[in-house]
Amino acid sequence: MKFILAEKREMTQKYAPDGSVIPVTKLSVAPCVITQIKTEAKDGYVALQIGCGFKKNLSKSIKGHLKNLGSFRYLKEFIIEPSLASDLKTGDVIDIDTFTPGDNVQVTGVSKGRGFQGVVRRYHFHGHPASHGHKDQLRHSGAIGAGGVQNVSKGKRMSGRMGTDQVTVKNLKIIEVDAQNQELFVKGAVPGAKGGLTVVVSLAGQIKLKKPTAAEEKKLSVAPEAVKPVDRVASSQPETQPAAAEVSQKSITEAEKQ
Incomplete structure (x- = not known):
């Protein structure tokens, strides 16, 4: 299967x-x-x-x-x-x-x-003849139960929702x-x-x-690349060190000129 x-x-x-x-x-x-x-x-x-x-x-x-x-x-x-x-x-x-x-x-x-449909489309009923006194009953279902029993049997084909x-x-x-x-x-x-x-x-x-x-x-099949550890010691150093070195270099050059 x-x-x-x-x-x-x-x-x-x-x-x-x-x-x-x-x-x-x-x-x-x-x-x-x-x-x-x-x-x-x-x-x-x-x-x-x-x-x-x-x-x-x-x-x-x-x-x-x-x-x-x-x-x-x-x-x-x-x-x-x-x-x-x-x-x-x-x-x-x-x-x-x-x-x-x-x-x-x-x-x-x-x-x-198909939505709500009648018995002619839903169950292919023949319908009534279009003559001999049948007025507005061409697509009706007709009788739905016997007179002696006086009830409608279960499963009687009637109008209703069609499809799905x-x-x-x-x-x-x-x-x-x-x-x-x-x-x-x-x-x-x-x-x-x-x-x-x-x-x-x-x-x-x-x-x-x-x-x-x-x-x-x-x-x-390719193994993931190893992630390099972050050097926290180097990253924790202040960023002002290069600026301080430049200031000291300027002071030395000024002293030599004098």
Whole structure:
């Protein structure tokens, strides 16, 4: 099982080798840092907590939980096999190369909010006929309960708030992985608005960790320079000594002239 967090950007198109057009959704992958590893002994199950994005102001409890790992906007938890947790540690970054073109994935996101809507748009009711005495009832729901029971059953589909639901789209295919720009191109539509968080999961394969670059390794290998101690004895001497020496030299020259 492998997974990563990404933000939805836009829909575009790619071209197959035979020239056909493939509609794709571009997902921007932010650095996904492992913020917590839950174990069977301590938490009762094995899972990874992943953080991504940036948030300026965090509560004290979240700051204490994250410590010095970063100021993340999103935190998501994934249940994994116990054998995978042994090779991971907090602070590791999941690499975008975890996914390759051709992987079959499922993408989870929050659908767009539509506000308060009626039953025709919310549940695709047919509505009433536009003739034979139906006045101002074209998009009404009609009867909502039987006369004998004299109540409304639970779960009756009615008007209400539409959207902002967690939606998972399965059997999507990754068309391209742009490691330089940290972008994934997934075939088809992905739930959510632009800038919304999406969770990309594949049941096959394992996650790969991001390796430090040559510049980062060089920075870690160089030892910090030793700080020279401050000579407090020399610094404590008064700054008026040079001026006093100049005065004595002037007095000697005046005495020689006389």
